Amino acid sequence: MDLFESLRKKIDGKHLRIVFPEGTDARIIGAAVRLASDGLIQPTLLGDPAAITAAATTAGFDLSRVTLRDPTNDPLHDDMVAAFVARRKGKATPEQAEQQVQDPNYFGTMLVYMDEADGMVSGAVHSTADTVRPALQIIKTRPGVSRTSGAFIMQRGRDERYLFADNAINIDPDAQELAEIAVESAKTAALFDIDPKVAMLSFSTKGSAKAPQVDKVVAATARAHELAPELALDGELQFDAAFVPTVAKLKAPASPVAGNATVFIFPDLQSGNIGYKIAQRFGNFEAIGPILQGLNKPVSDLSRGANEEDVYKLAIITAAQNLIE
Numbered sequence: 001m002d003l004f005e006s007l008r009k010k011i012d013g014k015h016l017r018i019v020f021p022e023g024t025d026a027r028i029i030g031a032a033v034r035l036a037s038d039g040l041i042q043p044t045l046l047g048d049p050a051a052i053t054a055a056a057t058t059a060g061f062d063l064s065r066v067t068l069r070d071p072t073n074d075p076l077h078d079d080m081v082a083a084f085v086a087r088r089k090g091k092a093t094p095e096q097a098e099q100q101v102q103d104p105n106y107f108g109t110m111l112v113y114m115d116e117a118d119g120m121v122s123g124a125v126h127s128t129a130d131t132v133r134p135a136l137q138i139i140k141t142r143p144g145v146s147r148t149s150g151a152f153i154m155q156r157g158r159d160e161r162y163l164f165a166d167n168a169i170n171i172d173p174d175a176q177e178l179a180e181i182a183v184e185s186a187k188t189a190a191l192f193d194i195d196p197k198v199a200m201l202s203f204s205t206k207g208s209a210k211a212p213q214v215d216k217v218v219a220a221t222a223r224a225h226e227l228a229p230e231l232a233l234d235g236e237l238q239f240d241a242a243f244v245p246t247v248a249k250l251k252a253p254a255s256p257v258a259g260n261a262t263v264f265i266f267p268d269l270q271s272g273n274i275g276y277k278i279a280q281r282f283g284n285f286e287a288i289g290p291i292l293q294g295l296n297k298p299v300s301d302l303s304r305g306a307n308e309e310d311v312y313k314l315a316i317i318t319a320a321q322n323l324i325e
């Protein structure tokens, strides 16, 4: 079954509430209106209601099934300030909290934290840093996970689907962090019907090059084996060895993963962010994400290059993350 058919079935009837801080953006409004009229989620758009209504009217959208909330004038404001100060544990004064909760990304994150929403989708206008920082500070990582990371489902046609990570968050993860990213990515892959076979990517395959950057991937591979001994995972592998069976036979004949990897772990954010965009723009893969992994509650960051369809799909994925045990 198509991934989105399957996800739609999973969230149908659950009335999951997704908040969109960028409420005046036409891509966001279009996706929210579609999601509401398809009965898939209950969307809330944030911003000045008059400005959202004007943007919707200009773009020809009917907002009757969509909730609007204004971060600068909301009945929950005082409770939110108190909850923010308590959560930041001495890192924000009440005065700072007053200001911060009026920022749409902080306000949306607080709605998720306070169980007023089941997830947040932002980043069509804001940078990744501005989108995810509130989630890192407020939602925080699940027990046992030290770093949030950003994964993409890379899909071509109906059946070809892979997972890439980290393409969004950790600029230069150390070996421990890279190992955690690999283990979390395998869990995310399984959620989205990808059988995880994890390749720890490098510019070296099984010792073909020597460098500290390669040593990091070798150490991360060993650590990932310790963290998840049952997981099909191998490294260090170049992309061709990980992906192309004939190359795998030449470069890594004994590898259980080389040649048929489905989850690709990039050694740093330079390679990860460049890599997914090349597959998307040259390879005609649809890039769905970044899906933030390891958070206590789902928050997703769009690329600013996203279109309405990308917003629609990432909102479905964000809602579906609520169904993870």
Ligand SMILES: CC(C)(COP(=O)(O)OP(=O)(O)OC[C@H]1O[C@@H](n2cnc3c(N)ncnc32)[C@H](O)[C@@H]1OP(=O)(O)O)[C@@H](O)C(=O)NCCC(=O)NCCS
Binding pocket: 091, 128, 129, 130, 132, 133, 136, 137, 141, 146, 147, 148, 149, 167, 168, 169, 170, 171, 273, 290
């Ligand atoms: C994600 C990012 C914004 C965090 O940077 P930052 O805000 O400067 O982070 P700080 O070091 O000030 O930490 C802020 C908080 O987030 C937490 N944090 C930072 N990175 C984290 C991570 N990967 N996972 C979990 N928590 C993290 C810190 O522990 C800190 O928490 P605290 O305030 O409760 O102590 C930064 O790593 C970044 O810019 N990454 C690249 C994003 C990007 O441009 N990607 C390309 C496009 S997708």
Ligand SMILES: CC(=O)OP(=O)(O)O
Binding pocket: 123, 127, 128, 167, 168, 273, 289, 290, 302, 303, 304, 305
């Ligand atoms: C994920 C990503 O690269 O986001 P942006 O294109 O907004 O920088």
